[in-house]
Amino acid sequence: MYIDAHTHPNIYAYKRFGISQKDLINDIEKTGIISIANSLDIASYRKNRILQSKCAYIFASFGIHPWKAPKYTAKLGKIEALIEKNELIGEIGLDRFFVSDRENYEAQVRIFSFFLSRCREKLISVHTKGAEREALEMLKRSGNSRVLIHWYSGDRDTLKEMISRDYYFTVGPEILVSEKIRSIAKTIPENRLLTETDNPGGPESIYGRTFMPDLVKRVVRVLAKIRSADRDELKNRIFNNFIEASADLSLCRKIKFLSPGKY
Numbered sequence: 001m002y003i004d005a006h007t008h009p010n011i012y013a014y015k016r017f018g019i020s021q022k023d024l025i026n027d028i029e030k031t032g033i034i035s036i037a038n039s040l041d042i043a044s045y046r047k048n049r050i051l052q053s054k055c056a057y058i059f060a061s062f063g064i065h066p067w068k069a070p071k072y073t074a075k076l077g078k079i080e081a082l083i084e085k086n087e088l089i090g091e092i093g094l095d096r097f098f099v100s101d102r103e104n105y106e107a108q109v110r111i112f113s114f115f116l117s118r119c120r121e122k123l124i125s126v127h128t129k130g131a132e133r134e135a136l137e138m139l140k141r142s143g144n145s146r147v148l149i150h151w152y153s154g155d156r157d158t159l160k161e162m163i164s165r166d167y168y169f170t171v172g173p174e175i176l177v178s179e180k181i182r183s184i185a186k187t188i189p190e191n192r193l194l195t196e197t198d199n200p201g202g203p204e205s206i207y208g209r210t211f212m213p214d215l216v217k218r219v220v221r222v223l224a225k226i227r228s229a230d231r232d233e234l235k236n237r238i239f240n241n242f243i244e245a246s247a248d249l250s251l252c253r254k255i256k257f258l259s260p261g262k263y
């Protein structure tokens with residue numbers, strides 16, 4: 001089974017992308033790609049919950065994206081209630097690359113640290129763009145150990161330290177075009193490697209068009225090539241990595257149920 005450990009199915013819309021949510025669900029049902037539906041805010045989380053109720057392969061994750069942090073600093077009670085209800089958390093983190101307004105940074109830190117202090121046992125998907133070192137320092141202070149670093153593109157030293165702390169890394173479609181991402185992906189130990197698409201917005205920002213979830217198959221193909229690995233073996237390895245990362249969560253039992261014969 002393929003794992004798309006970081007995607008945003010709620011953002012697909014026929015008007016914007018020519019792909020309706022119904023088309024998307026049919027496609028995920030057909031391909032059987034485990035899809036971790038990350039949220040940017042409470043509204044997108046609610047949409048992802050609806051998608052989860054319609055498709056066995058979609059698992060909603062609750063988070064407040066750093067871009068949305070300023071809107072939520074006065075709503076911590078609401079956030080706390082939703083954190084309690086969820087074992088999957090994301091997308092959370094810091095962004096100093098796409099966000100140039102420094103006034104937002106304080107809100108980002110407040111929201112991220114609020115999540116970290118309440119999510120020590122949860123599986124968290126972390127955005128670190130342009131703030132890799134600061135995000136790592138916050139992760140270290142909070143003691144979260146079940147961490148998925150999303151689309152890492154930062155410096156080598158921070159990467160090495162994240163690897164030494166046994167974080168997982170979700171590698172996505174930029175690997176198809178970027179030497180830097182390929183080089184990072186080669187460095188990640190095999191037992192910490194995961195895959196993602198960040199659909200539909202992530203690939204759109206690179207390629208100017210939208211893709212279906214099977215984009216994750218192309219990611220695995222390139223990963224296998226650059227690591228000189230067998231594609232099916234690597235696919236299975238990535239699947240097992242996700243099982244290990246999510247072990248003891250109810251999500252893990254559900255995924256095992258979806259892959260009969262394997263467990």
Ligand SMILES: [Zn+2]
Binds near residue numbers: 006008
């Ligand atoms: Zn994302």
